[in-house]
Amino acid sequence: MQLKGDQLGAHLERELRPLYVLYGDEPLLVLEAADAIRQKSRQQGYGEREVLTVLPGFDWNQLLAAGGNLSLFGDRKLIDLRIPNGKPGKDGSSALQAWCQNLSADNLLLITLPELDWKEEKAAWFVALATAGVAVKLNAPPLAELPGWIAGRLRRQQQSAAPESLTFIAERVEGNLLAAHQEIQKLALLYPSGKLSPEQVREAVLNVARYDLDGLREALLQGDLGRFKRTLDGLMHEGEAPPLVLWAMTEEIRALATIRAGLDRNLPHDALLRDAKVWGPRQILFKKALQRLHTQGLMQALAHAATIDKIIKGIGRGNLWEELLRLGLMLCESRPKQKSS
Structure with missing residues (x-):
């Protein structure tokens, strides 16, 4: 079955199939569609989830093993299979076609792919997936x-x-x-x-304020603590909404963390920037920031951002603007881990 992106919501209200394939040129739409399927699966009793990412050297027996390993608690399982380059290869093609012939209500397979060209959409493995399950093409609207x-x-x-x-x-x-x-x-x-x-x-x-959020983002990426402190102070005195300030900082941290994780897996730098929607001059800023920042530091920054969010909502303790400054300090002064000798 082939669906358009705007048809998925109505489909999920009616039923949940054991196989879904999401693909397209817009990562935001693919992510949101995957979230909708995962939410529906939890409602339908798929309490266990296993994530498999197809990188060079991936053993496709892992997929078959994931489908055969039953939960200790009797829960049904969602298998989240991600193929970043959209090319499963010969072994993957065989494994996916074999899976299509043995669908089970105990396992829900969710496959996410990038944009595919017309030749890839006619490949045997993709035709088998679309025939046995539900394929959803998610491209940005013109x-x-x-x-x-x-x-x-x-x-x-x-x-x-x-x-x-x-x-x-x-x-x-x-x-x-x-x-x-x-x-x-x-x-x-x-x-x-x-x-x-x-x-x-x-x-x-x-956003034409003298101290604007774009300047705050740029200072974070440059690691310019002095400029960051001046800009944050300006935003505070001009009455900028704290949730908006936190949102601006967190968006950059999430993008950096996603790209850094990809670099740690030796994925191509430019492709990661493109997938994160980082364009033009911002690519230069991101590349310099990623030379300074490491995964552990970015995860700590995200955790601290979550703490600030609790303060904003009134369920956490601390001085809001001081904590925002601390968050900026973590990012401006972070350095890569030194390799042990």
């Missing part, structure tokens, strides 16, 4: 349809905007869905439910 996509996302957070405001956002993000997603989240943080005025949209998207 620029002309992006205002409608943005309007739909705003409805999810009980907000709306005039057509010219939707077009303004779409043009500013230049078709980048992740950037559009971030702008939509920003609007939810800044304004209550209801219709947004054109002025509110422009102010949020352009």
Whole structure:
């Protein structure tokens, strides 16, 4: 069965199949679709999850073993199979076709792939998957349809905007869905439910304050602690919303952590930047930051960001702005681990 991305929600309300394949050129949509399937699977009693990532040298017997290992607690299992390059190879092709012939209600196989060309969509292994299960193609909407996509996302957070405001956002993000997603989240943080005025949209998207969030992000990536402290202080005195400041910092930390983890697995640098939607001059900033930052430090930064989020929500203790400064300090002064001699 082949579905479009916007058909998946209605499909999951009706049923849950034992096999799903998600692929396309927009990582945000693939991630959200995978989250929806995982959530539905938990509701249906798939209490155990095993993640398999197909890297060079991957043993496809691991997939068959994952399907054969029963849970000690009798739970059904979700097997999360990720093929970053979209090419399972000869052994993988055979293993996937064999899996399709022996589907079981005790195992749900969720496969995520990048964008595939028409030749790959006609490969025997992919045809077998799409025939036995559900294949969902998730590509970014064309620029002309992006205002409608943005309007739909705003409805999810009980907000709306005039057509010219939707077009303004779409043009500013230049078709980048992740950037559009971030702008939509920003609007939810800044304004209550209801219709947004054109002025509110422009102010949020352009962010023309002297001490702005873009400057804060840049200082983090450059490791410029002095500039970071000055910018953070400016944001505090200008009354910037703390959730928005934390969001801006956390978005960079997550992107850095994802890319750093890929580099640790010897994946190509440029491909990781592209998948993380890091373009143009920001690539230079990210590359320099990644020379300074390591996985452990980034994981600690994410944990500290979670602590700050609790303070913002009133369920944690501490001085909010001091903790934001500490978070910046962790990132600006982090250094790679020294190899033991």
